[in-house]
Structures are given as C-alpha cells and as structure tokens.
Amino acid sequence: MAIMETVLEIPAEHERNIFGNFDSNIKKIEKNLNVTMVARDGNLKLVGEAASVKQAESILMELLELSKRGNTITEQNINYILALSMENREGEVVELDSDIVCRTIQGKPIKPKTSGQKNYIELIRKKMIVFGIGPAGTGKTYLAMAMAIEAFKKDEVNKIILTRPAIEAGEKLGFLPGDLQSKVDPYLRPLYDALYQIMGAESYLRNTEKGLIEVAPLAYMRGRTLDNSFIILDEAQNTTPAQMKMFLTRIGFGSKVIITGDLTQKDLPGTTKSGLEQALEVLGKVEDIGFAYLTNKDVVRHPLVQKIVSAYDDYEKKMERRKKINESKENEHRTNRRK
Helix, strand or coil: CCEEEEEEECCHHHHHHHHCHHHHHHHHHHHHHCCEEEEECCEEEEEEEHHHHHHHHHHHHHHHHHHHCCCCCCHHHHHHHHHHHHCCCCCHHHHHHCCCCEECCCCCEECCCCHHHHHHHHHHHHCCEEEEECCCCCCHHHHHHHHHHHHHHCCCCCEEEEEECCCCCCCCCCCCCCCHHHHHHHHHHHHHHHHHHHHCHHHHHHHHHCCCEEEEEHHHHCCCCECCEEEEECCHHHCCHHHHHHHHCCECCCCEEEEEECCCCCCCCCCCCCHHHHHHHHCCCCCCEEEEECCHHHCCCCHHHHHHHHHHHHHHHHHHHHHHHHHHHHHHHHHHHHC
16 A cells, blocks of 8 residues: 655644644544644644545545634534545535524524534425434434524514423423423423523513414414414424324414424333324325434534444344344244144
8 A cells, every 4th residue: 555645734723623632633533544643833744545645634624624614623523524534525514514594692603514414404494394303412403493593583484383292201200380381391491492592581582472482382282273483393202193193284374394303212101102103104205294314423412422322223223133033033933833
C-alpha cells in the first residue's frame, strides 16, 4: 500500500473547535481511519495510506466548513461524518447544515443533523399527515414542534395542538393531587419543555390564553373537528387502535398532522395492540400520508444514548431469533409425538 503525506492549513480560530478538547476529535479520526496527524504552526500533517489520507482530508474540510458557519463541533458530528464517510457519502452534513427550520428564543438555529431527520422534515413539508417512527433521541417530537411553530409564525395555520395519551410509563403513579390540568401536566411535560425552548415561556402563555396553542391529553380530542391547525400526536405507540382511529378522523381542512412514536417503548397493558402499529399496517398505501423511519444512526443526544439504543436493538433481535428457534423445536417435538 502506498503511503501518502499531505499538509492542511487549519485557521487558528477554528483549531480548537475542530480538534476538540484534548484533541479528542482528531484522535477519533486517526483511530477510525488509521492515519497519523501532527499539528504544527497552524498546519496539520496527515500521514497514512493514500485512500485513508484522502478520506481524512475530506472529513477535516467538512468540519472546517461547519466551523466557519458558526457550528460547535460535537462528538455526534464526528461520529456521523465518519459513518457517512465509510459509505462514501462525504459532504452530506454540510448540505444538512443549510436547512434551518427555525430558531430558538435564544437565536440558536434548529436544523436537521442527519439524513434521516432531513427526510423527516421534507415529508412534513410535503405531506398532510406524517408518521415519525424511531427510537428515543432522534428528534421526532422536537423537529415536529419546530415545524409547527414556524408554520404558526408564518400564519400557515391558526392553531397548534399538541397531544399525547396519558399512559403511565411502566409504573403506577397512584393518586395525583390538584385540578384536572395539574393531573395531566406530568404526562405533557416533554411538550411544554420543547415549546418553552423554541417559543419562549411568555409567548407560549400569551398564545395559550388566546386559545391559539393547546396542550392536552388525547382523550380531549374526541368529538372535535380540527381545522387550520398543526397537530402533533406524541408517544403514539401508547394509543389503542380505537384512539388512533378517533384521532385521525378529527382532522379538518387546512390542517397538518404529525404522529410520533417508538414501537419499542410501549406502555400499554398486557397484550393490547398499539394503535400506531395498526395504523402503519392499515395506512401504508394511502396517498398524502408520509412515513419517516428514524434509526439509531439518527440519535442526536449524548453518543452513549446511541450505543444504548444499538445495544437494546441487538438484544431484542437476539431474543426474537431465540424465540423462533424455540418455537421451531416445540413444533418439531409435537410432530414427532404425533408420529
């Protein structure tokens, strides 16, 4: 294999951002691509096999472009760019960075960080109803909320309605004190958190008082027709088939609906079928309905979350294989007994 050496010029004001704390980003790239990098006097020397050096150079140029655009380079950026590089998909992260959905109250831009998130946003822009399916940390609810607030600000809709089923997450909470709103607030807290961050508490409260933003349990949707609204149903894996059908038949003219859920985190009792699961089977071929399937590659929380999601995926697949093997053995045993 031919050994190649090249030198890149990294502007001093971007060095720390690209290199990371204690050169952690550079070390990760070195380890994954098996190249050596030496920084000296504003230059970065790359040494290794020709293909690996070119790959590292491409990654560093992409990181430099992100840094020039004002982004803080995170471990998630490094992991994702490396993963794309292995698939010969260099340059996609810079393209993603150009798509700003909206800005938080502090002025921070909200934009897709992965190709899966980009596809999700594009579907929301094009389709009337979109299902966002994927594990925790993929930005399903947060991006849907950002799109809803942006549509509301542009007067594309008159109202934002956020709802989720009031199901306890695997534990019994018992009696909750206070009025009805106080009782349901704990179930809706994640929606409030996203609203406050993107819109600001004052703006949220002002629009809530006017009835323009509504955060309510799914049960409150029964009997209503929701026109000219941006509606988000969160934690849809915890709906029953009857609840999902009820919700979908509330949609009126000029409305857009986002339904988010994670089929691996159902909190429904016993063997109750998930309304989300059934909806995916029933509505798969209906026009004007989009389906965005996010994976562990789209997790944008702490990198450890991505590893946890991957570990659980592997475990569940292993248990499913084991279950099928045991069922096959039992069937074979029954057949032999009949003989």
